Amino acid sequence: MSxxxxxxxxxxxxxxxxxxxxxxxxPALQPGPSPGxxxxxxxxxxxxxxxxxxxxxxxxxAWAALIEAAATLPAxxxxxxxxxxxxxxxxxxxxxxxxxxxGWAQTEYRTYQRAEPTETLxxxxxxxxxxxxxxxxxxxxxxxxxxxDRLTVPDELPSSEELPLTAELLGLWANPTATTRHxxxxxxxxxxxxxxxxxxxxxxxxxx
Numbered sequence: 001m002s003x004x005x006x007x008x009x010x011x012x013x014x015x016x017x018x019x020x021x022x023x024x025x026x027p028a029l030q031p032g033p034s035p036g037x038x039x040x041x042x043x044x045x046x047x048x049x050x051x052x053x054x055x056x057x058x059x060x061x062a063w064a065a066l067i068e069a070a071a072t073l074p075a076x077x078x079x080x081x082x083x084x085x086x087x088x089x090x091x092x093x094x095x096x097x098x099x100x101x102x103g104w105a106q107t108e109y110r111t112y113q114r115a116e117p118t119e120t121l122x123x124x125x126x127x128x129x130x131x132x133x134x135x136x137x138x139x140x141x142x143x144x145x146x147x148x149d150r151l152t153v154p155d156e157l158p159s160s161e162e163l164p165l166t167a168e169l170l171g172l173w174a175n176p177t178a179t180t181r182h183x184x185x186x187x188x189x190x191x192x193x194x195x196x197x198x199x200x201x202x203x204x205x206x207x208x
Contacts, residue, residue, distance in 0.1 A: 009176055010140060011062045016172075016184065017100065020165055021069045028107050028194050029073070038078025041091035042147050052143040054092050055085025063093055063137060070096035073103035090145035094134030097173075101129030101166060108163040111194040112201060124154040125166055132173040161204065164188060164197060 042051045058064050070077050076099045080087050105125040109117035131151040138145060153174075160167040168186060191197050 006177055007140065010136065013172055013176055014062050014065055017169065018065045018069060020169075020188075021072070021100065021104075023192065024165055024194050024197070025104055025107050026072060028111060029103075030107075030110070032075030034074045034077070036078070037081040037083075038095060039080070040082065041080040041095075042088035042145055043086055043091075044080055044082045044088075051088040051090065051145055052141070053085060054087045054089045057089045057141055057143070058092075066093065066100065066133070067096045070099035070103075073099050076102045076106075088145055088147070089141075090134055090138050090143055090148050093137045094130040094145070094148055094151070097133035098126035098130035101125040101169060104169060105158065105163055105166045108165055108194065108197075112163075112198050121158065124157055125170065127151060128153045128157055128170050129173070132170065136173060136176055161201065164201070 043053065058067070078099070079095060080091065083092075102122045102125055105122055106117055109115070109121070131148070131153050134145070134148045134151065137143075138148060157170055158167050160171075165188065168184075168188065172184065187200060188197065191200065
């Protein structure tokens with residue numbers, strides 16, 4: 001992904017994440033305990049490597065907005081214990097993507113189902129987002145990350161009829177270049193909050 005067109009597409013998709021997060025997710029967030037630090041990144045493990053750092057690639061980058069969105073989800077945000085400019089940048093992006101996906105999935109599920117989602121569902125969303133957004137970032141910047149190489153996308157992910165925001169997030173980042181040829185046109189564009197989304201889902205299910 002080195003062309004200007006691909007870079008523009010990535011910026012547009014990141015903008016969509018930030019916009020949807022501010023419009024749909026943040027107003028519906030519920031307070032929860034912070035889980036604390038997560039696993040160490042590739043540059044801070046017991047036998048660390050020397051991957052590209054956050055300080056090198058995130059300054060003035062559109063990807064920084066993803067980390068900012070993740071930081072608004074303290075109940076799920078699990079950064080490297082030594083978070084800073086020396087962290088493996090791809091680990092940091094993947095962790096932020098997983099955090100956003102979990103926060104979105106939990107918030108959507110609570111709104112539509114009035115219940116708590118399963119840990120399996122949240123874990124699947126986290127792994128899929130971390131792998132897909134992490135690989136797009138790594139390809140765009142030609143960087144490597146051993147932790148990212150070990151990530152796999154689960155076979156079962158939520159559908160657009162279950163968790164439309166989360167499903168769109170995971171779907172668009174599975175093949176971002178497809179958006180270049182087919183701009184994102186979604187009924188979500190006409191909603192202004194999760195209650196709107198819930199009403200549309202109910203109408204689609206009942207046909208009324």
